[in-house]
Amino acid sequence: MSPVIYYFLSFTAINILMCWAFYLPYRVGQLHHLVVSCMMASAYFSGYAARQWSWPFALTLLVGTAIGMLICLLPSFAIGDAPCFTVVIVGLTVLFIMKTAIENTRALGGTLGFFGIPQVNNLLLLAYLCLAVAGLLIYRIDNSRLGRAASMVFVDRDAASALGVDVKRLGMLFQIIAGGLAGLAGSLYAFLIGSLFPEFFNLGVIGTLMCMLFAGGHSTMWGVVISVPVFEGLHLILPTAVASWLQVIYAVTLIVVILVLPGGLITKKMLVKVGERFRARPQTVSIKGGIKE
Amino acid sequence: MKKNVLRVEGISVSYGPIQALDDVSIEVDEGEIVSLVGANGAGKTSLLRAIMGLQKVHTGRIVFMGNDITNTSTDKVAGSGIGLIPEGHLVFSTMTVLENLQVGGYHYPQEVSSSLESVFESFPVLYKRRNQIAGTLSGGEQQMLSIGRTLMSKPKLLMADEPSLGLAPKVISEIFNILRDLNEKGYPILLAEQNAKKALEFGDHAYVMETGRVLFQGPAKELMGNPKVRHAYLGGNV
Amino acid sequence: MEIFVAQLLNGLSLGSIYVLLVLGFNLMLVVAKIIQFAYPHLVVLSMYVCWGMLKYTNNMFLVVLASIVSCVIVNVAIEPIFRALSKKHGLDINVSFVVSISIALLITDVMSHALNYGFPIAFPTDWVGKSVLNFGLITFSVGQAYALIGGIAAVALFFYLLYRTRQGRVFRALSENSVLASIIGIPVVKTRILSYAIAGLLGGVTAVLFARLLGSASPSLGDFVAMKVVAVSILAGLGNLKGGLVCGLLLGIAESLAMGYLPGSWSNAIAFMMILIIMLIKPEGLFGIQI
Incomplete structure (x- = not known):
């Protein structure tokens, strides 16, 4: 490898x-x-x-x-x-x-x-x-x-x-x-x-992690599964001259994400919607004799 | 013909999906006391908040002294001459009485001392307590401070939101006397009041609101005699 | 005993720097309702500006002016970010903290990449000045005297502004209840921007005093000072101005005393250890939160 x-x-x-x-x-x-x-x-x-x-x-x-x-x-x-x-x-x-x-x-x-x-x-x-x-x-x-x-x-x-x-x-x-x-x-x-x-192990690591978490979405555990590979990939693709400014990129991304996408990329609402699509229709519950007032 | 001070033309306001005001129109003329009557949640406070620019207006227009002030920022509305006496005798509780009044005269820094004199004249108790922290005043005194602070901004229209809320009956009548005196000095007053009887006795003109709409309107004395109003708001056989 | 007195004086001058920083920080906290973690980083940035200016001119007035102007401009330039934030999130202090940490990272990274190739900067020796008092091995320098006197003067001016002037009343009114403040006609956005400007002005002055006290600066200085400032402000109770005054001085003195009696490379760790212990005992601060 x-x-x-x-x-x-x-x-x-x-x-x-x-x-x-x-x-x-x-x-x-x-x-x-x-x-x-x-x-x-x-x-x-x-x-x-x-x-x-x-x-x-x-x-x-x-x-x-x-x-x-x-x-x-x-x-x-x-x-x-x-x-x-x-x-x-x-x-x-x-x-x-x-x-x-x-x-x-x-x-x-x-x-x-x-x-x-x-x-x-x-x-x-x-x-x-x-x-x-x-x-x-x-x-x-x-x-x-x-x-x-x-x-x-x-x-x-x-x-x-x-x-x-x-x-x-x-x-x-x-x-x-x-x-x-x-x-x-x-x-x-x-x-x-x-x-x-x-x-x-410095503030930079903390900034990186916060950026990944908030960009991916802090309301579910799945956001980071997408955002981390993206950021790590970005790290590899970018030319060295740009990559040395990675902290700046992370910081700016974090600010922009919080301003533009407050919930991050993947939010709980989105997951609920996806879940509804895949889940079978809820069974209708019938109560014998109906509901008594 | 009296000059018109405030004219609200068919405004609608909603908090998210909940409609708080639906096509509400009211007018306040010079030297007049206008009462808004209605139960809790009828939309009286929403109307005052909308006029003040604290709540976004979706449709309709608010005209004050001939100028359109719909959706203007709150500080500009206040600066243009609408003084709101907010609900719950709100004061800056960590500042002294004097500082509360001084800060009220934000738009007229040159005239603070002359305004102070006239406020202290009308409220001698505030002069006595001028160096006391406002949070330590009694409810009635805080309400007087709230009124005095509003007067410091030289308003052309006074709006009072539930001035009787949380005060003792004796203090309430004192506050209403103060408002009456202010009206006699020339301030037009828009009063939102849950106590329908008090509000109808006090006002020249009245609007009865329910669930965000104006149900009845007219001279307060006439509404007092209206059997529907009597039944719904004055407890039937008053 | 001599060491004790000397370190006490050192501590007072260091403490007065902390107090200035905490005041600026707290002003923005109470008026604009944000935790500006990056404020000390801005001050360090202004120290770099001083250093740059000193290469061209020796005129003290110009250097101070440059420091103040740069700090005010950068601090006010940051304001729209926080305003947009409060529109999106309401007045959420935690989110403002996250954003300000990233601003801090940004500033630190710029300093460590673009300014003096990331190396620490040293101010000319006459900038720190000779010692005015000698206690055996330990001396009290002109720079320290400046920090102490300038600090006291700035703090006095700040409190005068806040408690005796019209603008100060407006700040306090806004900090107590922003809705009520707007109802009585106080322009909220304008006043908030003004609080950033005054914090920037205070920061510019602090930068000069700090430079004279330390004689050097480095990109990582901002992080250390920021943590101390936020910690002091939490210990004093967030937004508690007078508490910040006391706690800032105490931290400076405690840090100096520890430095006087313990090995040097651990000095920051000792300060942080003290902060940590108090923070763990009193997570809500000593004097109560006032926001």
Whole structure:
């Protein structure tokens, strides 16, 4: 496989996972930037464990996911139901603290980067398998009472809690699952790319992910499945001179999308319409004896 | 023949799919008190909001002092001389009484001090409390402040939206006396009021509204005698 | 003790920069109802403008003027984006946050690509100035004195404007209830644009003071400062101007004290650690949200 296609497929898988990690907490109206820290921690842990301790791939992946969940678990006690802007700042500060810590740790390569992560056979296949499992999990959550409760919280937090939704526990749950997804993405990232640099995990990544999520549509999980490959493909097609301005392209796209297409490319309404077309007509329910007044 | 101040010609307003006003026409002449009577949701507030430019008008025209003000931005409508006393004695509750009044004179910065004098003259209680935070006033005082703040903008037409809402009966009659005095000083008044009896007693001319339409109109005294109006709004045997 | 006093002075001058930034940020927050995350990035951009001007002229007045003009122009130029946003989404603060983060990314990327080849810029040494006070190893420079005095003057002017002038009353009225404000005849759009302009003016002044205090700037400076500014503003309670004053000074002092006693490469991390801890203890801020 040519390296170009390999990188395209790897980054697509990782970014879809990360976008889903953003998507879940946004269901309850939180921009959970902490997931990038989860990804970073898990990536560095996986890389270190695989290289120094020769841990097997599956174990590393599991522990990486657990680390992501753990990082989200601890703050979620405080910010499970916090307003959006507080969650954003918590996420950004943790990211910068973690970055400073890694840059100052010799064992993790410092600012020079961390190299030599062992290769795994059939990694892309395994990565897409993980993606499918994660997708199934999110689909199940979206179509359960949790998903419906989340939609209510997104529209009106107070009304939702008045109707008996435990906003904080819902937020915590979504944050932790998002952390797990990001941990998984980080672990896969370490193995797929093979080297890690602290500069990679910055505000730019957050901007990229937000752009992909909002352009694809933040009200369903399917939007990013389309938008991520498109943006990654764009990355490859564009000439280098233009591609170096990618951050600017992402930023402008994000602003334009929010102004012109507030719901993104794929919205919930659209999905409902498509669903109606494919679904069989609802059965008419007959009640014996008719309805009594 | 009295000069016409405000003329609303067949306006329609809707909030999404819900029709709030349907082909409503009213007129306010110089020196006149016009009452809008109707139950909650009849469209009185929607009409005032439409005149004020807070609600988009789909069809029809609103003419104020000979100028078409349909769908003009709210601040321009206010600047042209329509003073709305909003529902629920709204004041800027973190600012002082004096600041509330000063901010009311936005369009006449040179004449703020002279307007202040005349407002304090009509509302001595506001002068007494001028350095108090407006949020700490009583409901009646807030309503007086709301009226005073509107007067600061030198309106050519006063519109009052449910001025009696949430106030004690004694305070209500005080507020109505103030409005009566203002009318005698020459301000034409358009009053939206749920209390039909009060509104019909108070107004010279009245419009009875229901579900976004004008049902009856005419001199207030005549409407008081109209058996249908009496039955529907004045509780039958008043 | 000497170190403590010196770092306290350092902290006050750094804190007064934070206070200025938080004031501009909060003005746009309460009047226009947006979270302008990119505001500190604009200030850093104006520092670049100062730096560019200093290559051609040494005239202090011209440099300050250029800084102010550039900051006002860029800030006002951003306004239509947020106005279109509020037309589409209503006054949704979260969405304005997303948009302003992307504006911040845009500015950062432009700085790191197009200005000084992405390298950090250094202001001439006489710009920071000699030290006026010496405490053993630690000194209090002219730049710091400028930051402190200029900061106090700007804050005093700002509060005078807001609480003693006609325009300030209009801002406060609009921030409290924009519908009522329009009913009494306040032009909402014009007043909002004016708030961007005043925040820009404040930003231009801050840029000069910040440049004199730091003596350098880099594309990533905007991100660091923006996070601190937003954090201070949240801690103080979004839109709480006086709370922002207190919290901004406190952050500056705490950061300087930490820097005085702890190793250097961790200084930003320490500031963020403090922010993080307080944020986790008090997610809604210390003094209550006022928007």
